[in-house]
Amino acid sequence: MSPDYEAVIGLEVHARMHTRTKAFCPCAVRFGDPPNSLVCPTCLGLPGALPSLNREAVAMGVRVGLALGCTVRRRSRFARKNYFYPDLPKGYQISQYDEPLCEGGWLDVPQPDGSTRRIGIERAHLEEDAGKNLHGVGASREVSLVDLNRAGVPLLEIVGRPELRSASEAAEYLRQLRSVLMAVGANDGNLESGSFRCDANVSVRPVGERRLGTRTEIKNINSFRFVQRAIEWEVAEQVAALRAGASVAQVTKTWDDDSGRCHVLRRKEGSDDYRYFPEPDLPPLVLSEAFVDELAASLPPLPAARRARYVRELGLTEGDARPLPVEALAALFARLDDGTLSGTIAREVYAKMVESGRSADEIIEAEGLRVVTDEGAIDAACRAVIDASPKQLAAYRAGKRALLGYFKGEVMRATGGRADPRALDAALSRLLGG
Numbered sequence: 205m206s207p208d209y210e211a212v213i214g215l216e217v218h219a220r221m222h223t224r225t226k227a228f229c230p231c232a233v234r235f236g237d238p239p240n241s242l243v244c245p246t247c248l249g250l251p252g253a254l255p256s257l258n259r260e261a262v263a264m265g266v267r268v269g270l271a272l273g274c275t276v277r278r279r280s281r282f283a284r285k286n287y288f289y290p291d292l293p294k295g296y297q298i299s300q301y302d303e304p305l306c307e308g309g310w311l312d313v314p315q316p317d318g319s320t321r322r323i324g325i326e327r328a329h330l331e332e333d334a335g336k337n338l339h340g341v342g343a344s345r346e347v348s349l350v351d352l353n354r355a356g357v358p359l360l361e362i363v364g365r366p367e368l369r370s371a372s373e374a375a376e377y378l379r380q381l382r383s384v385l386m387a388v389g390a391n392d393g394n395l396e397s398g399s400f401r402c403d404a405n406v407s408v409r410p411v412g413e414r415r416l417g418t419r420t421e422i423k424n425i426n427s428f429r430f431v432q433r434a435i436e437w438e439v440a441e442q443v444a445a446l447r448a449g450a451s452v453a454q455v456t457k458t459w460d461d462d463s464g465r466c467h468v469l470r471r472k473e474g475s476d477d478y479r480y481f482p483e484p485d486l487p488p489l490v491l492s493e494a495f496v497d498e499l500a501a502s503l504p505p506l507p508a509a510r511r512a513r514y515v516r517e518l519g520l521t522e523g524d525a526r527p528l529p530v531e532a533l534a535a536l537f538a539r540l541d542d543g544t545l546s547g548t549i550a551r552e553v554y555a556k557m558v559e560s561g562r563s564a565d566e567i568i569e570a571e572g573l574r575v576v577t578d579e580g581a582i583d584a585a586c587r588a589v590i591d592a593s594p595k596q597l598a599a600y601r602a603g604k605r606a607l608l609g610y611f612k613g614e615v616m617r618a619t620g621g622r623a624d625p626r627a628l629d630a631a632l633s634r635l636l637g638g
């Protein structure tokens with residue numbers, strides 16, 4: 205990247221919702237079946253067939269929205285996006301336009317220095333996929349056919365704000381987004397099969413300039429590596445054009461990995477070109493509080509929530525919880541959960557992780573920083589404390605039971621906070637003759 209220009213990148217991800225059936229009809233969602241075997245009058249767009257919304261697709265969209273910190277609209281609306289293409293038999297795609305399911309949100313994207321940068325999510329809306337054109341079929345290779353098995357499969361389009369600043373950051377954003385979608389069970393994460401595809405909007409501007417430059421859109425990129433290569437190429441191309449005094453044309457491009465360059469597909473469409481209007485065959489989508497609450501309660505711990513737990517349980521600040529990648533902290537917490545570490549030792553291990561960059565397990569192994577559960581070792585530590593405290597022992601045996609806390613504290617101090625609290629209680633009550 206040239207030092208006098210900066211890239212401005214926004215990604216639109218089309219994620220297939222991992223449902224059993226299509227968005228607006230009961231046809232199965234499967235891949236690899238014979239062409240046009242998973243179709244019905246609705247997804248074929250036959251006259252008179254009416255769509256009926258798949259509740260499972262809505263639930264998955266809501267889960268993703270919640271996981272991304274979005275506001276889930278209690279009332280959203282479907283719209284028709286009109287365009288002609290052979291894989292779209294109705295002549296329009298059912299999508300959402302001015303009242304999307306989810307709005308506002310964010311994704312924390314890990315940076316090479318271990319920090320994270322928060323990238324805004326503008327919206328996430330439900331829509332249906334188109335079919336698939338198969339070109340160059342038949343003996344003469346001059347025939348194109350259409351397979352509509354994919355037509356009507358539910359997608360969530362997740363529109364990120366144009367806040368990414370490099371090709372590698374864009375690729376990292378996609379990795380994070382994919383892991384969130386998979387964590388909530390909304391997407392199978394399979395890029396090769398097209399379950400997770402992305403369009404990249406790319407522009408460049410002189411450093412310090414606030415206005416956005418003219419952007420190009422690179423369509424349908426389906427690998428993290430291609431995203432990075434395509435954006436790198438496009439940024440270099442735009443910077444070269446501006447340097448040469450030329451302008452950037454607002455066009456739609458496609459990445460060709462064989463030639464290692466983007467090719468222009470067509471002039472970029474604006475939303476006017478699609479003549480959006482409200483879908484007359486579907487009522488507004490109204491979600492009850494109970495429906496959203498239930499989905500919120502069923503979400504698994506997500507990267508952001510896990511970070512909140514680190515802050516709470518290790519007494520870290522929000523800033524502390526970011527030096528380290530979430531995965532490293534998760535490994536530390538796994539040792540807290542399985543009883544290898546106590547809270548006190550976990551804080552010590554954490555400090556060493558930050559200092560050395562080593563993993564929790566490496567530190568635990570190398571420095572023997574783990575809860576001591578060995579009965580013999582705990583007994584020995586207890587005996588030493590009891591032997592050194594004859595006055596307290598006599599008072600305890602005379603009925604001053606509150607002194608139990610004194611003995612516990614002394615043993616913990618002697619073991620560097622490593623004695624397993626339950627094993628310690630058992631040993632003390634045995635040795636003190638409680």
Ligand SMILES: [Zn+2]
Binds near residue numbers: 226244356
């Ligand atoms: Zn169907």
